[in-house]
Amino acid sequence: MSTEPEELAPTHRVISWRSPEILGEVILLSVVLIFAITYLLELPGLKPAGRYLPIITLIFAAPFWLIRVRSLFDRKKALQAGAIMDLGFRFGGDSVAEKRRAVRFIASVAALFLGVWVFGFHLALPIWVMTYLFLFAKAKPIVILIIGIAFEGLLLGVHDFIIDVPWPEPLFWRLIGVEYLFNNWPINDTF
């Protein structure tokens, strides 16, 4: 019997326990399990109408959860399983630089959200955008300034004056006991 070279090509690979793929899947399966346990515990207290969908979902999810746990222990992953609706990440050759950029991206997003929580959007967002452009994009000062002003303009023009968003009090303003300035913007009353 003749065997074509592609028939010998591996369809699966064994990956390390410490790989992000395995760790991520462990977390994902744990989240599903937490939901399953939560709904199971809540079932007795629910009216019949509220039980149907959790029960169907639990029955529906259980076999696939077990299949994934089994594949996790085998540490076998399908090679490039055809995710036809998704391109995946475009990893190139320089993995060190990519890792550095990934860490930088995650840290900067965390900094943005922390800044918004502590100081509010009006201060944190334009400053964060300008800092990012200065540190990582090496943009010209005039470009940085224009983009920063544009963001402040977006917040004041669209969100404050047109939509009149009731911003929650940021942590810093609560700590110093001052009402968040942008919730009582005088022009809001004018329009």
Place this chain on the structure above:
Amino acid sequence: MLEAMVDAAQQLFTPGPMIAFALMIPIALIAGLMPGGGLPFIVVVLSFTTQLEPYTAIALIIGYMAANDLTEPIPSILLGIPGARSSQATILDGYPMAKKGQAGIAIGASYTASLLGGVIGAIALLAVLPFARELLKLFGAPEFFLLSLLGIASVGIISAGALSKGLLTAALGLFIGMIGFNDVVGTTRATFGLDYLWDGINIIPVVVGLFAFPEIADLVISNTAVAKDRMEDMLKEGRRDTIRGMQEALNHKLLILKSSLIGVFIGAMPGLGPTPAHWIAYAQARQTEPGAKETFGTGDIRGVIAPESANNSTDGGVLIPTLLFAIPGSAPMAIVLGALILLGIQPGPQMVQDHLDLTIAMVYIIALANIVVVPIVLLFAAPLTRVSVVPPQLLAPVVLGITSVSAFMANVTIEDLALVSVFAVLGMFMKAYAWPRPPILIAIVLTGQLEKWMSIAIQTRGLSMLWQPAFVTIVIFVAFAVFMSLRVQSGTERVASKTEEELGSQTIIGSSAARSKPPTAS
């Protein structure tokens, strides 16, 4: 039907929706051409739709989707970069044409094919509506419940290479969708003691975290930039001979019609979307057009016309399962479903019964977007192309900032950003390791109506619903559709691999090559 068509036109072609549409077109074009695609910006559109009346919101969101798709051929032809997955086949002949100094002809032909394909897709959707309306009158609560459930399951099955991944993510989506207070149930579920979760999970932070952030991360991490000298040469070529390209396309009317019908048919199959459609149209043209086997891949204009006609006609096709059965064909369509729900309109079978005018308005918007946007793109191809080469590090903070504010607008609490973070981590993992993201979004969007129909069905018919003829018919129909979709999906990967292998190209669906950088210089 005629009355609804007139009503839709009277409501849609008024200042409000038309101003919204006109304002959105440049945003959609620029966003579509940005590295990372137009998906992150859809959240911005979505966050505003809740403030608008339905016709204006539909003009914004459907117009955005249609206009966004029309940007895809530009980077494919001029720079050899797939603007999206559904423009990969266009590169095979479009880019060689550009290298031969025929970029303008390729662009002219591509947009003429896109325009005609888009209009054919819209007509197909309009033609299906009267039949679907009559068919759906036969359905009751059990059938609607079954359609919703099978819709979620079928997208889970189709959108993942591994069945278990797709269905498990669909189940996770249902678990998340059940969080919070439910009118049918009359109580809260799985709130984990958090007041924030009482109102359930708003889809805007989900879309931002699951889709927008991973796309921006991809942009930043891959840091793909294009060599400017090469771009300038191509832009000069792109301005010439577009009229000749349009005439060339009109000489291939039958090819456009055939490819467009392929696009409509594939688009109407649940969970597939435009990617398989454009590959199959390309392969079909290569097999059936005279002399194509020798000339395709070397810069044959028919190799641009076929995929672009099919690509754009799927816009109409994909709305058939999305609107009629609430089974979206792609992630953007799941977002359309979410937008409709935010507007208080339940997609699915009752859409054509209760909101036929709105459904027809979507057809008008698709056609209008094609008719309006194609001339704009043809006129401004060169400046628009420059958008696609904006350095990612410059673009990322701007997109991140805008999408973060949009996500925050969901409930205007800091918890919205915490929710974005959770879904962003999930989304990045799923994107990196080929877990399908659309089933989660679709399940969250459909959980409410699923539970409502199920409750009514069980109370009125009990278990006897399982052997009702309509119920059994739907099971058989969906099973057949899923089977066909899986066949098309695996066939597409074979066609793409085989075609590119024969043509010696590097952009193969699902291969490691597709995940590597496009031909660019950093």
